[in-house]
Amino acid sequence: MASSQKRISKELAEVTTNPPAGITVSLVDEANVHNWNIVMDGPEGSPYAGGKFKLLLVLPTDYPFKPPKINFKTRIWHPNVTFDEHGSMCVGILKPEAWKPSSKIMSVLTATQQLLIEPVPDDALEANAAEKFKNNRAEFNKEAKEWTKKYAK
Amino acid sequence: MSPTAALRSITLRRFQPGRTFHSSSRAFIKVGDKLPNLDLVESSPGNKVNLSEEIKSGKSLLIGVPAAFSPGCSNSHIPGYLKHKSLKNAGQVFVIAVNDPFVTKAWGESLDPSGNSGIRFLGDPTAKFTKALDLAFDGTAIFGGPRSKRYALEIEDGKVKALHVEPDNTGIAVSTAEKVLGSSDKPATRSSKRLASAAAKEGPPTPLTTSTPMDSEDEFMSGMSSEEDDVLQESDNDDGSADDFGFDEPEPELGFSQKDAMPKKKKTFDINFKVYHPEDIQAQQDDLIDEVNMILDIRKEDAAILLRHFRWNKERLIEDYMDRPKKVLEDAGLGPSATGPPKLEVIPGFMCDICCEDESGLQSFAMKCGHRYCINCYKHYLGQKIKEEGEAARIQCPADGCKRIMDAKSLDLLVTTDLQQRYHELLTRTYVEDKEQLKWCPAPDCENAIECGIKKKDLDRVVPTVACDCKHRFCFGCILADHQPAPCELVKRWLKKCADDSETANWISANTKECPKCNSTIEKNGGCNHMTCRKCKHEFCWMCMGLWSEHGTSWYNCNRFEEKSGSEARDAQAKSRVSLERYLHYYNRYANHEQSAKLDKDIYNKTEKKMIQLQSASGMSWIEVQYLNSASQALQTCRQTLKWTYAFAFYLARNNLTEMFEDNQKDLEMAVEALSEMFEKPVTELAEPKLKVEIMDKTSYCNKRRVILLADTADNLANGVWSWSINF
Ligand SMILES: [Zn+2]
Ligand SMILES: [Zn+2]
Ligand SMILES: [Zn+2]
Ligand SMILES: [Zn+2]
Ligand SMILES: [Zn+2]
Ligand SMILES: [Zn+2]
Numbered sequence: 001m002a003s004s005q006k007r008i009s010k011e012l013a014e015v016t017t018n019p020p021a022g023i024t025v026s027l028v029d030e031a032n033v034h035n036w037n038i039v040m041d042g043p044e045g046s047p048y049a050g051g052k053f054k055l056l057l058v059l060p061t062d063y064p065f066k067p068p069k070i071n072f073k074t075r076i077w078h079p080n081v082t083f084d085e086h087g088s089m090c091v092g093i094l095k096p097e098a099w100k101p102s103s104k105i106m107s108v109l110t111a112t113q114q115l116l117i118e119p120v121p122d123d124a125l126e127a128n129a130a131e132k133f134k135n136n137r138a139e140f141n142k143e144a145k146e147w148t149k150k151y152a153k
Numbered sequence: 154m155s156p157t158a159a160l161r162s163i164t165l166r167r168f169q170p171g172r173t174f175h176s177s178s179r180a181f182i183k184v185g186d187k188l189p190n191l192d193l194v195e196s197s198p199g200n201k202v203n204l205s206e207e208i209k210s211g212k213s214l215l216i217g218v219p220a221a222f223s224p225g226c227s228n229s230h231i232p233g234y235l236k237h238k239s240l241k242n243a244g245q246v247f248v249i250a251v252n253d254p255f256v257t258k259a260w261g262e263s264l265d266p267s268g269n270s271g272i273r274f275l276g277d278p279t280a281k282f283t284k285a286l287d288l289a290f291d292g293t294a295i296f297g298g299p300r301s302k303r304y305a306l307e308i309e310d311g312k313v314k315a316l317h318v319e320p321d322n323t324g325i326a327v328s329t330a331e332k333v334l335g336s337s338d339k340p341a342t343r344s345s346k347r348l349a350s351a352a353a354k355e356g357p358p359t360p361l362t363t364s365t366p367m368d369s370e371d372e373f374m375s376g377m378s379s380e381e382d383d384v385l386q387e388s389d390n391d392d393g394s395a396d397d398f399g400f401d402e403p404e405p406e407l408g409f410s411q412k413d414a415m416p417k418k419k420k421t422f423d424i425n426f427k428v429y430h431p432e433d434i435q436a437q438q439d440d441l442i443d444e445v446n447m448i449l450d451i452r453k454e455d456a457a458i459l460l461r462h463f464r465w466n467k468e469r470l471i472e473d474y475m476d477r478p479k480k481v482l483e484d485a486g487l488g489p490s491a492t493g494p495p496k497l498e499v500i501p502g503f504m505c506d507i508c509c510e511d512e513s514g515l516q517s518f519a520m521k522c523g524h525r526y527c528i529n530c531y532k533h534y535l536g537q538k539i540k541e542e543g544e545a546a547r548i549q550c551p552a553d554g555c556k557r558i559m560d561a562k563s564l565d566l567l568v569t570t571d572l573q574q575r576y577h578e579l580l581t582r583t584y585v586e587d588k589e590q591l592k593w594c595p596a597p598d599c600e601n602a603i604e605c606g607i608k609k610k611d612l613d614r615v616v617p618t619v620a621c622d623c624k625h626r627f628c629f630g631c632i633l634a635d636h637q638p639a640p641c642e643l644v645k646r647w648l649k650k651c652a653d654d655s656e657t658a659n660w661i662s663a664n665t666k667e668c669p670k671c672n673s674t675i676e677k678n679g680g681c682n683h684m685t686c687r688k689c690k691h692e693f694c695w696m697c698m699g700l701w702s703e704h705g706t707s708w709y710n711c712n713r714f715e716e717k718s719g720s721e722a723r724d725a726q727a728k729s730r731v732s733l734e735r736y737l738h739y740y741n742r743y744a745n746h747e748q749s750a751k752l753d754k755d756i757y758n759k760t761e762k763k764m765i766q767l768q769s770a771s772g773m774s775w776i777e778v779q780y781l782n783s784a785s786q787a788l789q790t791c792r793q794t795l796k797w798t799y800a801f802a803f804y805l806a807r808n809n810l811t812e813m814f815e816d817n818q819k820d821l822e823m824a825v826e827a828l829s830e831m832f833e834k835p836v837t838e839l840a841e842p843k844l845k846v847e848i849m850d851k852t853s854y855c856n857k858r859r860v861i862l863l864a865d866t867a868d869n870l871a872n873g874v875w876s877w878s879i880n881f
Pocket of ligand 6: 694695696697698699704711
């Protein structure tokens with residue numbers, strides 16, 4: 001879809017020339033603007049600090065009318081990300097009812113970053129992590145840090 | 154043979170068993186006929202009245218009754234006329250009874266002491282006038298001689314304009330003042346219109362009434378029902394069933410239909426409801442929108458959005474809006490305005506933020522929030538929302554975070570007509586879906602909605618079966634097909650159990666079984682449970698595999714599961730076996746009725762084809778074969794009810810009411826099996842008048858037993874006196 005190409009190219013140019021702090025973006029394959037590699041630094045002050053997390057962002061053919069899909073390729077222990085090989089994430093802006101055609105990938109990236117700083121335990125995908133986050137923050141931070149050390153190098 | 158003559162001969166055979174009262178083959182007096190030139194008497198034997206002379210011109214009404222002072226007449230039939238508002242418009246009114254003039258005089262004075270009504274009471278002592286109308290019947294058994302059917306003849310200029318003849322001779326249904334002069338709340342034409350349309354309808358009398366317009370009639374009818382039953386029982390006991398009149402044939406020539414004549418008494422299982430057609434649903438919304446548009450002085454599009462936001466609660470909307478208009482508009486997605494009325498614009502230097510196109514001449518659009526995008530993106534966005542997501546009432550502006558709701562006017566500007574149409578359909582749907590008391594008819598291709606006041610919390614006390622105009626009968630509580638008498642929650646549990654246990658139960662619903670005597674394989678290919686082995690001629694019951702000869706006797710208990718005593722089921726294994734057996738007992742019967750209903754329908758369809766052939770070969774009319782349709786529908790409906798009685802029974806804990814329930818179930822079961830068996834007879838036999846009458850009788854008996862069963866279960870449910878084996 002031509003219109004989709006134009007929009008994606010514009011967004012890609014913006015994110016690569018003026019990337020948000022702690023995020024780098026590149027195409028998985030130069031010939032395909034629909035698959036993006038994202039590398040996100042664990043935000044300072046979070047238990048993920050010091051880690052580098054790889055994510056895959058896929059733009060559907062119907063983009064921007066349909067929201068992008070984003071998954072953690074690096075394992076992360078977080079209430080809103082499945083602790084498995086899928087690394088599926090629950091982030092508000094990508095929910096079908098919240099996504100609008102004028103929503104931008106930049107917002108998705110910053111929302112993801114924000115989620116690492118401030119998990120939303122009520123929207124949890126990992127009950128165990130959510131439970132610890134709510135009831136035993138010290139324990140949660142400790143465990144999240146350990147996994148970060150183990151995987152996000 | 155003309156249809157009328159055929160009908161009449163059936164009537165005669167049915168009501169005068171073993172005795173030929175009429176030898177001529179002429180039919181009743183019919184529309185257009187002149188009155189016979191014969192004398193009646195008024196007050197004294199010398200005072201002769203010749204109606205063919207007396208009412209040569211103008212309107213008049215003749216009411217025939219079996220006899221003066223007979224309970225039905227004195228209590229409600231004639232008083233109904235005396236009280237009726239339209240009596241004065243009926244012209245001269247005569248009541249004619251097969252009595253001597255002294256009796257009719259005394260009777261008239263007792264009913265209308267002042268004589269203000271103007272009704273004249275005439276005697277036809279030898280029934281000669283009545284016989285000439287062919288409206289006499291042999292009343293020897295009750296009255297000691299020939300009597301008049303109950304009828305009403307509308308006469309205009311000496312000729313019959315309309316006739317209303319009670320199909321069972323003495324009942325009070327089609328000849329009531331309400332039917333003849335019109336019900337008191339509606340114009341008089343209503344009754345004839347309704348009769349005509351009812352004559353075109355088919356099927357067993359449904360226990361449902363759209364009771365809103367019927368209330369007055371219901372009260373009227375129930376007030377007399379006890380006497381009427383008495384009369385019926387005396388006059389119609391040819392099959393020992395004390396049945397009500399069982400005709401389901403439409404009789405267009407006579408201008409009435411017996412079905413319509415069925416007195417509709419209000420039962421506990423009758424639910425008040427209304428059927429709305431698409432245009433009604435649209436009109437209701439338009440009315441509300443107009444009202445809000447007037448009261449709040451806002452655009453209709455905005456009024457519509459506000460109403461949808463408030464789920465069509467107009468009162469709350471107006472109240473809230475009066476309090477805080479800004480907040481209400483904001484919350485409903487009608488935030489502050491930035492531009493004028495919606496229109497497409499070409500703006501120099503515009504670049505669409507969605508597709509990033511910026512070619513010159515690109516048309517763009519913005520709602521009042523000012524978020525502007527190109528027309529192509531709007532089209533794509535709206536198409537996706539409407540077509541893929543089925544969204545209409547809550548489509549927001551495409552801008553990130555903007556909650557402005559797309560209004561109908563803007564939408565119409567942006568999309569093609571087929572999308573517009575779909576959008577408006579969806580909007581209409583939200584109206585129904587937003588209202589608790591409205592539900593769509595689930596029948597495929599049906600666009601009607603039903604309004605019913607039954608709430609979720611009522612569902613343990615009532616089974617709200619409603620009937621759409623498309624004839625689909627369904628439960629308003631859970632939208633499943635009619636499942637009376639079983640309450641919704643029970644149905645849910647039962648269906649889940651059946652799904653879970655389907656493997657175990659599969660063998661049972663199989664269509665072949667082995668003859669219990671000679672073990673040869675027998676296939677069931679009709680709905681009837683009375684099986685006869687082709688090989689050894691052993692007769693047995695498909696359901697319990699027991700001897701058929703034992704069924705239909707007083708110890709028939711095919712429907713009842715004999716609970717084994719606790720001592721027999723001491724260990725866990727035995728207990729679980731008993732519980733499985735118990736389940737299979739009920740499941741077997743449940744599944745059997747489901748299956749049989751289908752087979753009965755098949756038979757009907759096959760028979761219908763043969764009937765068409767027979768019709769052309771024998772010259773019988775289409776109307777004359779309709780009794781099979783009625784029988785087929787009665788079988789379907791009754792089996793549907795029976796089916797659910799077994800799920801009902803499965804969860805029922807025994808108490809003093811269980812026996813009554815099982816007896817009712819048994820009675821209906823036996824009646825249905827008997828009808829099913831007749832119904833499966835070969836076509837050549839079906840065409841015989843004797844079997845035809847039997848089938849009609851049995852059909853109406855089945856329908857009656859069903860009503861009795863449903864009334865009993867519904868009453869107990871409403872009173873909360875059933876006890877269940879599980880908690881609902
Ligand atoms: Zn665009
Ligand atoms: Zn907007
Ligand atoms: Zn329908
Ligand atoms: Zn239900
Ligand atoms: Zn056999
Ligand atoms: Zn049996």
